[in-house]
Amino acid sequence: MSKPKGYEYIVECPYNKSHQIENGRRLQTHLIKCRKEYEKLFTCKKVQCPFNASHMVNEPEKLHHLETCPDRVIVDKFNNPIVDSVTAALKTDAVKMIPGNQMNDEEDWDDEPPTAAYNPQKYCEENNVLRLGRGMQPHERKAFRNQEHFRLGNLRETQ
Numbered sequence: 001m002s003k004p005k006g007y008e009y010i011v012e013c014p015y016n017k018s019h020q021i022e023n024g025r026r027l028q029t030h031l032i033k034c035r036k037e038y039e040k041l042f043t044c045k046k047v048q049c050p051f052n053a054s055h056m057v058n059e060p061e062k063l064h065h066l067e068t069c070p071d072r073v074i075v076d077k078f079n080n081p082i083v084d085s086v087t088a089a090l091k092t093d094a095v096k097m098i099p100g101n102q103m104n105d106e107e108d109w110d111d112e113p114p115t116a117a118y119n120p121q122k123y124c125e126e127n128n129v130l131r132l133g134r135g136m137q138p139h140e141r142k143a144f145r146n147q148e149h150f151r152l153g154n155l156r157e158t159q
Helices: 027-038 059-068 072-079 085-090 120-126 138-158
Strands: 010-012 020-022 046-048 056-058
Touching: 020 027, 046 059, 056 059, 059 072
Parallel strands: none
Antiparallel strands: 010 020, 046 056
């Protein structure tokens, strides 16, 4: 049964058939609100489908729904991928192994002289980088700004 144009994504609420909701937009929140309101009125307990959280079915119909749920196909395909055994047996992995003795690499990082670690604070102090005094008290921030103004002035003069 096909639905009219524009109504393809409209879903019926499992608690109240007169509630028509657009699937995916507000369905989950509607189900939570409806469950609270209609739970005490129903004599038959509703159960949630393990394949789709928006499927709410009566408990006696649970087994039938689990066998015929349209979203079960997605889960089954993920859990049990169908592999053609003939093509899988003929398929060979094209991984080429390179033996370690054939590599002609002259670089050896252990033989290089040690270098000092990069210090970003020192770099900022020695170069024309504007620093901000964040997280300081107002009097500390004022002193920091004066010191930065003096430091940047000296850097401009030397360049």
